[in-house]
Amino acid sequence: xxxxDLLAGRTHQMEASAIxxxxxxxxxxxxxxxxxxLPADDSFxxxxxxxxxxxxxxxxxxxxxQYDASEGFEPLREAxxxxxxxxxxxxxxxxxxxxxxxxxxxxxxxxVLVSPGETVAVEAPTYLGALQAFNPYEPRYAEVATDDxxxxxxxxDAILARTRVKFxxxxxxxxxxxGRTLSLARRHQVAEILQRRDTLLVEDDPYSDLRYxxxxxxxxxxxxxxxxxxISTLSKTFAPGLRLGFCVAPxxxxxxxxxxxxxxDLHTSTLGQALAAEYISGGNLERQLPAxxxxxxxxxxxMLDALERHLPEGFRWTRPEGGMxxxxxxxxxxxxxxxxxxxxARGVAFVPGKYFFVNQEDxxxxxxxxxxxxxxxxxxxxxxxxxxxxxxxxxxxx
Amino acid sequence: xxxxDLLAGRTHQMEASAIxxxxxxxxxxxxxxxxxxLPADDSFxxxxxxxxxxxxxxxxxxxxxQYDASEGFEPLREAxxxxxxxxxxxxxxxxxxxxxxxxxxxxxxxxVLVSPGETVAVEAPTYLGALQAFNPYEPRYAEVATDDxxxxxxxxDAILARTRVKFxxxxxxxxxxxGRTLSLARRHQVAEILQRRDTLLVEDDPYSDLRYxxxxxxxxxxxxxxxxxxISTLSKTFAPGLRLGFCVAPxxxxxxxxxxxxxxDLHTSTLGQALAAEYISGGNLERQLPAxxxxxxxxxxxMLDALERHLPEGFRWTRPEGGMxxxxxxxxxxxxxxxxxxxxARGVAFVPGKYFFVNQEDxxxxxxxxxxxxxxxxxxxxxxxxxxxxxxxxxxxx
Numbered sequence: 190x191x192x193x194d195l196l197a198g199r200t201h202q203m204e205a206s207a208i209x210x211x212x213x214x215x216x217x218x219x220x221x222x223x224x225x226x227l228p229a230d231d232s233f234x235x236x237x238x239x240x241x242x243x244x245x246x247x248x249x250x251x252x253x254x255q256y257d258a259s260e261g262f263e264p265l266r267e268a269x270x271x272x273x274x275x276x277x278x279x280x281x282x283x284x285x286x287x288x289x290x291x292x293x294x295x296x297x298x299x300x301v302l303v304s305p306g307e308t309v310a311v312e313a314p315t316y317l318g319a320l321q322a323f324n325p326y327e328p329r330y331a332e333v334a335t336d337d338x339x340x341x342x343x344x345x346d347a348i349l350a351r352t353r354v355k356f357x358x359x360x361x362x363x364x365x366x367x368g369r370t371l372s373l374a375r376r377h378q379v380a381e382i383l384q385r386r387d388t389l390l391v392e393d394d395p396y397s398d399l400r401y402x403x404x405x406x407x408x409x410x411x412x413x414x415x416x417x418x419x420i421s422t423l424s425k426t427f428a429p430g431l432r433l434g435f436c437v438a439p440x441x442x443x444x445x446x447x448x449x450x451x452x453x454d455l456h457t458s459t460l461g462q463a464l465a466a467e468y469i470s471g472g473n474l475e476r477q478l479p480a481x482x483x484x485x486x487x488x489x490x491x492m493l494d495a496l497e498r499h500l501p502e503g504f505r506w507t508r509p510e511g512g513m514x515x516x517x518x519x520x521x522x523x524x525x526x527x528x529x530x531x532x533x534a535r536g537v538a539f540v541p542g543k544y545f546f547v548n549q550e551d552x553x554x555x556x557x558x559x560x561x562x563x564x565x566x567x568x569x570x571x572x573x574x575x576x577x578x579x580x581x582x583x584x585x586x587x
Numbered sequence: 588x589x590x591x592d593l594l595a596g597r598t599h600q601m602e603a604s605a606i607x608x609x610x611x612x613x614x615x616x617x618x619x620x621x622x623x624x625l626p627a628d629d630s631f632x633x634x635x636x637x638x639x640x641x642x643x644x645x646x647x648x649x650x651x652x653q654y655d656a657s658e659g660f661e662p663l664r665e666a667x668x669x670x671x672x673x674x675x676x677x678x679x680x681x682x683x684x685x686x687x688x689x690x691x692x693x694x695x696x697x698x699v700l701v702s703p704g705e706t707v708a709v710e711a712p713t714y715l716g717a718l719q720a721f722n723p724y725e726p727r728y729a730e731v732a733t734d735d736x737x738x739x740x741x742x743x744d745a746i747l748a749r750t751r752v753k754f755x756x757x758x759x760x761x762x763x764x765x766g767r768t769l770s771l772a773r774r775h776q777v778a779e780i781l782q783r784r785d786t787l788l789v790e791d792d793p794y795s796d797l798r799y800x801x802x803x804x805x806x807x808x809x810x811x812x813x814x815x816x817x818i819s820t821l822s823k824t825f826a827p828g829l830r831l832g833f834c835v836a837p838x839x840x841x842x843x844x845x846x847x848x849x850x851x852d853l854h855t856s857t858l859g860q861a862l863a864a865e866y867i868s869g870g871n872l873e874r875q876l877p878a879x880x881x882x883x884x885x886x887x888x889x890m891l892d893a894l895e896r897h898l899p900e901g902f903r904w905t906r907p908e909g910g911m912x913x914x915x916x917x918x919x920x921x922x923x924x925x926x927x928x929x930x931x932a933r934g935v936a937f938v939p940g941k942y943f944f945v946n947q948e949d950x951x952x953x954x955x956x957x958x959x960x961x962x963x964x965x966x967x968x969x970x971x972x973x974x975x976x977x978x979x980x981x982x983x984x985x
Binding site for chain 1: 588589590591593594595596597598601602623625626628629631633636637640641644648649650651652653654655687688690691693694698699700701702705716719720722723724753754785786787813814822826827828829830837839840843846847849850851852853854855856857858859862
């Protein structure tokens with residue numbers, strides 16, 4: 190039968206982007222990938238998983254395998270409270286909801302809040318997975334300008350002054366794709382704007398625990414909790430394969446998010462949540478995190494050194510204090526997509542930055558470089574190949 | 588801030604049904620619940636979970652904790668192929684997609700196929716979770732009449748003759764809520780109608796492995812694979828807490844389901860899928876299933892005996908050969924919701940059947956009774972309390 194003829198109107202908003210193909214090619218054997226956003230396998234607490242399972246089965250028995258509440262597994266919600274308090278997010282177990290990855294929170298927010306044609310404000314560039322979560326609900330996007338200190342508050346305020354925005358979506362710390370962090374002064378400014386304009390912020394914070402240097406900054410949630418949905422995940426500090434994300438949200442919104450997610454997956458894996466509860470409450474996350482930082486710190490340094498060594502003049506890049514990405518801005522006219530095709534033939538992959546812009550033209554000369562999935566030597570070699578490709582042929586240009 | 592003011596139009600289609608409250612009350616300590624659809628904790632393979640984990644970690648290492656493909660974990664997809672072949676569902680690993688529970692398939696189908704106001708045909712009564720998955724996409728429903736042999740094919744054909752239907756949703760075997768099974772003759776008829784009317788069927792099959800007596804029937808998928816999305820789950824034969832569902836679908840549709848689900852949760856828990864792969868491929872499911880059937884068979888018999896013993900004249904009920912539910916039809920005028928409130932005060936709960944109808948008025952006198960979560964003695968006692976409540980006060984009437 191003709192399936193195309195059956196598709197809903199919204200489905201055309203979901204057209205598979207070329208980035209699926211890019212990530213697929215990047216995962217081919219023999220390719221050194223700076224493309225994905227994968228934690229290193231070495232960052233996983235493999236050695237304690239057997240013990241965690243034994244503890245979970247002894248403590249919870251059949252409950253760990255049974256249906257559970259849509260709001261989340263109670264012991265995990267309780268374990269997350271002090272974990273979040275240490276980051277400056279004040280909540281109770283009841284105040285947070287566990288989802289199947291932070292992607293699940295983004296989907297539920299789109300579903301509950303966005304009617305077709307309504308506006309969501311995002312950074313330019315922004316996290317692609319958020320656009321993929323929101324797109325089926327057919328929003329318009331307002332792109333907020335950014336600089337090296339992250340989103341520009343005045344630009345946000347100007348948009349809110351002239352447009353009714355359902356919510357603002359923001360990754361303020363070690364942003365994906367740029368690695369940029371919103372300064373403390375700007376966090377205060379954004380909070381003030383949210384309150385003055387009575388606007389909802391979705392603060393997505395997957396990376397703040399991955400800080401290699403410098404001092405932690407308080408989340409925007411801490412300055413305006415009633416105007417912020419705070420989202421985070423255990424994908425970077427435990428294991429992404431378990432698909433464990435969560436949010437802290439105002440009660441009136443939380444209720445709808447729970448109802449929406451019940452129709453999507455009933456609840457998140459009870460076993461996964463129970464393992465995470467024991468991982469956190471048993472102090473394992475605190476013990477594992479320094480090892481993860483020690484693994485990634487030299488990789489990030491290797492990336493920064495390699496960019497310095499191998500890229501010609503006319504390129505600049507971010508120097509984040511944490512996270513998983515460095516953002517490279519090439520000279521005007523560089524076609525990063527053509528460059529990616531060129532180096533892929535030599536066994537190296539990155540993600541052309543244009544995919545992180547709603548208006549892709551704005552990002553034609555940009556590159557997102559991941560440094561967590563390859564070791565320092567491989568990173569140096571891969572960036573060397575990229576540098577050679579640029580220098581040999583002259584920068585590929587459009 | 589005023590969250591109600593921010594809600595999308597579709598959100599009002601998701602109003603929390605009273606059934607959430609009913610199931611919540613039914614799960615209170617001291618209540619014997621015939622209300623939920625929970626497998627017994629005793630049906631779970633708790634004794635082998637430690638070993639499964641050890642095997643998974645040894646075989647897959649970090650891969651079991653890492654991000655994975657949106658289509659599903661390859662070893663699980665491969666393990667499901669012979670499992671499904673034994674049921675008469677012919678597919679390849681590539682032909683199936685793993686989701687976060689079969690609920691995830693239902694959500695993706697609604698998202699990809701249903702524009703607001705388009706029609707989905709469902710049985711009357713039908714599975715409530717399907718309505719909860721589809722509702723946010725704002726369909727109209729066409730209710731297809733049913734009798735003791737399940738959906739009436741002529742009624743379906745009449746609807747398809749006059750209405751453009753995006754798809755038909757059907758639980759043909761041991762249906763939730765009625766326990767009814769579509770006869771073999773009707774399966775052939777439905778397949779013929781689908782092909783003649785070029786209409787898509789969503790065949791939801793969570794229960795067919797839970798057969799206590801009689802012979803298996805082939806799925807409708809086996810008669811019209813190009814017109815059927817076949818959905819099933821490991822929630823009844825492994826563990827619902829792992830949230831593992833899957834579908835077999837025509838390639839052109841599968842592609843869109845994968846794109847849609849990527850925006851919802853990226854993929855299903857890799858660890859959960861790896862445990863399931865080892866559970867099935869290691870022969871554990873085949874070993875566990877007879878124990879599950881031996882656990883549930885006497886519970887179902889206890890339910891049927893108790894209904895015979897305790898319900899007054901004027902009540903009739905289904906006698907399914909498997910599944911988790913018996914459906915009770917009370918005399919005209921019985922208010923099953925009032926009855927449920929009455930017996931809840933005495934420590935017993937069931938689900939008033941009206942919640943499984945789009946037009947709830949049609950189900951006012953019906954009751955859904957689960958028999959898998961309580962033991963035979965508790966079932967007899969609980970049905971006795973229901974029978975007493977009916978007899979004492981006369982049936983509560985509206």
